[in-house]
Amino acid sequence: MTSPPTVVVLDYGSGNVHSAVRALERVGADVLLTGDPKAALAADGLFVPGVGNFHACMRGLRQADGARLIDVRLAGGRPVLGVCVGMQVLFDGSSEPFSGPPEEGLGEWPGLVERLPAEVVPHMGWSTVKPGADTRLFAGVEDERFYFVHSYAAQQWSLYPVGTFAVVAPVVTWSTHGTDFVAAVENGPLCATQFHPEKSGDAGAQLLENWVRSL
Known part of the structure; x- marks a missing residue:
């Protein structure tokens, strides 16, 4: 009998991450919530959460050596999944205001995260998505709704x-x-979602299961 994939939920002070731990455990992962670099590098998958302000999250991530851990994992083809602001930090930067000096993003993908030009912001609630034709992450849930809570997003690719x-x-x-x-x-070993799969019911559980099975 094969052992379940190991997933580290990176603990760098970014909000309540216990719902992510529970959701990953429900789909069969052996989950550890930690900021320990050795564990983060050794795990089959690294889950990078993120809530709140882009620059605050990015600062916390750098202080916890998270930027280096993500780079090292990706250089070795080791899977990483970023969620919400954990996705936004993968871009070059954000136009979100901040009380201190702005932080640069990780630059894994080009472009800025910018405020949504909508009448009602934040975008909060369930929305449909349009997956690419070759998606594996959305297999079986291509037509489902997912739960979003955000005011900023990447609007170009x-x-x-x-x-x-x-x-x-x-x-x-x-x-x-x-x-x-x-x-x-x-994007190869690097995946990310702007929505919260751990708060997206059965559809989010299926997406997380798809990711865990790929590890």
């Missing part, structure tokens, strides 16, 4: 494969609130 040795194009999933925005990305 500009990372495309170029050149003779180009890698496979990322699978980008979109949703709409005031404008189209990036709801999820599948």
Whole structure:
């Protein structure tokens, strides 16, 4: 009998992450909530949460050595899943106001996270998504709704494969609130969702199960 995949939920002071731990355990992962670098590097999957202000999350992530841990894992092809602001920090930066000096993002993907141009912000509640044709993350839940709570999002996507040795194009999933925005990305070992799968009922559980099974 094979042992379940191990997942570290990275604990760097970003809000209540226990719902993520429970959701991952329900879909069969062996889950550890920790900021320990050795555990984060050794786990089959790394789950990066994020709530609140982009710059505060990014500051906390750097202080916890999270930026390096994510880089090292991705360099070795080790899976990482970012959620909500944990997705936003993967871009170059954010236009979100902050009381201190703004923080740069991790720059895994080009572009800025910007405020949604909608009459009602934050975007809070259940919304449909439009997954890319080659999605694996959304297998079985392509037409379902997912739970969003956010005011900022990446509204453009500009990372495309170029050149003779180009890698496979990322699978980008979109949703709409005031404008189209990036709801999820599948980019080799790096995946992320703007919505909260751990708060998205059966659909979110299936998405997390799809990710855990891929580890």
